[in-house]
Amino acid sequence: MIGLFVNVGKPAAVDFGRHAAAMLGRRGLGLCADPDTGEALGLPVGCISQEQLGQADVIITLGGDGTILAAAALAAPLGIPILGVHMGQFGFIAEAHPDSLERHLEAFLDGRAHIEERMMLSCAVVRDGVHVTGAEGLNDVVVTKGTMTRMLQMSAAFGPHPPMEFPADGLVIATPTGSTAYALSAGGPLVEPTVQALVVVPICAHTLAARPLVTPADMEVTVLVISASGEVILSADSNEVCRLTANDRVVVRRSEHRTRIVTCGGPSFYGKVQERLLWGERLNA
DSSP: OEEEEEOTTOHHHHHHHHHHHHHHHHTTOOEEEOHHHHHHHTOOGGGBOHHHHTTOSEEEEEESHHHHHHHHHHHHHHTOOEEEEEOSSSOSSOOBOGGGHHHHHHHHHTTOSEEEEEEEEEEEEEETTEEEEEEEESSEEEEEEOTTOOOEEEEEEETTSOOEEEEESEEEEEOTGGGGTHHHHTTOOOOOTTSOEEEEEEESOSSTTOOOEEEETTOOEEEEEEEOSSOEEEEETTEEEEEOOTTOEEEEEEEEEEEEEEEOSOOOHHHHHHHHHOTTOOOOO
């Protein structure tokens, strides 16, 4: 069974979704979709349910990287591979384009596609010694101040080592997959997605001593909010997890789940970096 997961906020993705559904029907393949996708595409009620989508052999996402991140929340715990179709502005994860979807799907069904496993993060919020909530993300976990909040006083501890205190607007803890997202904008390094590591990047730190770090993937990072004058937000893959208060601890570690991405010989990570980030290009004013 083939699952469809569409960014229904993009008309082009919805239009192509109808084409993809028709193509799957012509090939005699079973189809299922999440409720939002099913409604937007006008699919029969019988194939629209989150439960059926969780039984798919592969989930095709139509949108950008954000659509893959949303689908990963369902697919990763169940081990379902994701075939991403790049219909966004600036995608790094999606392998296929609309004109190559059928070819990529055929390669997957014939067993010729490669499944690349991407590490994920899990985070847990500890308040007064009690675990209060948690979340997982493929890209990153972020602690950041609200719009009208002053700079945070925070610390980061790496495994058993003493915590390092610094003032900043927040902290990004990213996977290699997420190193090309918010972590990059905050000044972090680019890390090839198959490398097993964590990227820790302070956001607008008010000190030259707090620089981005790359740690082993099994390193546990504990973020402490020492003081806050307003909103402090914890998010995972851009989705708000909860509001933090002073003395909250956020414990971040490698997740036991993996996001499985279908690859079929598309552009390499380095090709995407050169093409989309213009790495190594000389820009003339």
